[in-house]
């Protein structure tokens with residue numbers, strides 16, 4: 024959906040993004056369809072907080088051997104953008120569904136831009152439906168809202184402990200989906216100059232993160248699972264431009280994250296032009312299921328009202344996004360109740376689409392919903 028939204032919002036990038044959606048959706052087949060692989064696949068999502076492309080490249084050239092391996096033998100995203108890098112969702116009743124976890128951390132597990140509720144499907148639940156055990160381990164208290172993995176740990180403690188937690192469950196519980204979030208790198212931030220200085224404390228800390236990655240990979244190899252393992256290395260967001268270790272939404276650099284993926288059947292040493300954080304969940308799970316549900320929130324002060332718009336059977340995906348007010352033309356003749364050929368809306372609409380880029384847009388008008396198809 025990230026791709027879908029962008030294609031509609033920025034025509035200039037539409038082709039590249041559509042290609043990305045296709046590439047990622049294709050990889051899904053490799054990751055999720057274990058039956059067509061010799062061994063059951065293992066997936067490692069390895070998140071290093073605030074890591075950016077330039078810092079990763081410098082580290083890879085100066086001793087980060089594991090990062091170097093994945094950059095050389097996997098696919099790197101040239102322009103990886105995160106969802107809002109610093110906002111925290113606060114609902115009208117003052118509740119925070121995801122605590123203080125920034126939206127990209129939600130998006131990379133759910134594959135959506137929906138942050139208003141924790142009652143949402145994610146990669147861990149998708150794994151469980153497929154009989155796959157999962158681990159989430161993060162070295163900051165922020166991430167203690169991610170509790171749907173079979174085994175989860177989140178505490179402002181060491182990166183090393185996170186990896187030890189993952190390795191323990193890898194061996195003892197035959198876990199096949201890992202989401203690891205290392206936070207220690209952020210403590211070494213002294214500003215953008217240090218980010219790309221091989222001698223800086225930031226780069227030294229990145230070498231430490233690389234060694235943690237190596238420990239996990241070694242454990243996967245010792246378990247005899249390396250040949251069927253997929254690795255996604257990413258960050259949740261970029262960083263700001265001051266000596267403060269933060270990532271304000273007002274700084275474009277805060278939106279530039281890192282993304283690289285590797286595994287059997289995936290091209291080696293290649294790049295793709297563009298991807299966004301929600302694409303990670305699409306890549307890991309495909310968000311595939313037999314039925315897709317569209318639920319939207321109507322703002323009715325002081326509480327939100329949830330409305331079930333539609334359930335499609337036999338549809339895959341289920342990505343939701345808002346579209347700006349304006350004039351929309353249907354790509355197809357009117358075919359069902361509530362469907363219109365065109366609509367001029369003064370209010371934003373809700374778009375619902377698949378990972379393969381079909382898209383229907385709903386608009387609320389005079390207390391009823393109308394919709395039109397933008398693509399199929």
Ligand SMILES: [Zn+2]
Nearest residue numbers: 072073259260
């Ligand atoms: Zn973060």
